[in-house]
Amino acid sequence: MSGAPTRDNAVMALRPMRWWDIDAVAAIDATVFGATAWSAAAFWSELAGVPDSRHYVTAIHDDTVIGYAGVAFGPDDADVQTIAVAPDYQRTGLGRQLLTSLIDIAGGRRAAQLFLEVRHDNEPAIGLYRSAGFEQISVRKSYYAPGIDAVIMRRRLTSVVATHD
Numbered sequence: 001m002s003g004a005p006t007r008d009n010a011v012m013a014l015r016p017m018r019w020w021d022i023d024a025v026a027a028i029d030a031t032v033f034g035a036t037a038w039s040a041a042a043f044w045s046e047l048a049g050v051p052d053s054r055h056y057v058t059a060i061h062d063d064t065v066i067g068y069a070g071v072a073f074g075p076d077d078a079d080v081q082t083i084a085v086a087p088d089y090q091r092t093g094l095g096r097q098l099l100t101s102l103i104d105i106a107g108g109r110r111a112a113q114l115f116l117e118v119r120h121d122n123e124p125a126i127g128l129y130r131s132a133g134f135e136q137i138s139v140r141k142s143y144y145a146p147g148i149d150a151v152i153m154r155r156r157l158t159s160v161v162a163t164h165d
Contacts (some may be wrong), residue, residue: 015057052072057102080102
């Protein structure tokens with residue numbers, strides 16, 4: 001047995017991302033996203049915004065970073081900045097755990113909506129986001145590269161209650 005999680009035991013330790021996680025996170029990002037991967041410098045820049053405008057979380061299994069996710073906060077809304085799971089741990093429920101942690105933190109920060117962009121051809125991710133309550137609201141043509149569109153999705157986090165005088 002490899003010790004890798006299964007769908008039945010996919011609970012990993014989630015903790016805030018720290019500077020010492022950046023090399024491992026950047027390596028996962030390069031593996032998962034290839035040419036559109038973030039640099040280590042980009043992750044350093046994102047961590048500089050924690051906790052005022054950013055929140056990043058890492059997933060740990062056997063003292064190894066196996067996934068990460070981040071969210072940025074605006075005055076009223078939040079945006080998923082990135083989310084990725086190391087290939088050996090994909091399809092274990094870890095992506096859902098990471099997404100749920102972002103939804104929870106955005107809701108806790110009273111964001112009305114949570115937005116994200118996903119490659120139009122990333123059907124597993126789109127399926128995950130739909131199952132988590134996200135809806136497609138737009139498409140950005142050639143967002144990632146020429147001919148590679150982004151699907152813009154949104155999940156409402158709070159409902160606005162109208163009051164009548």
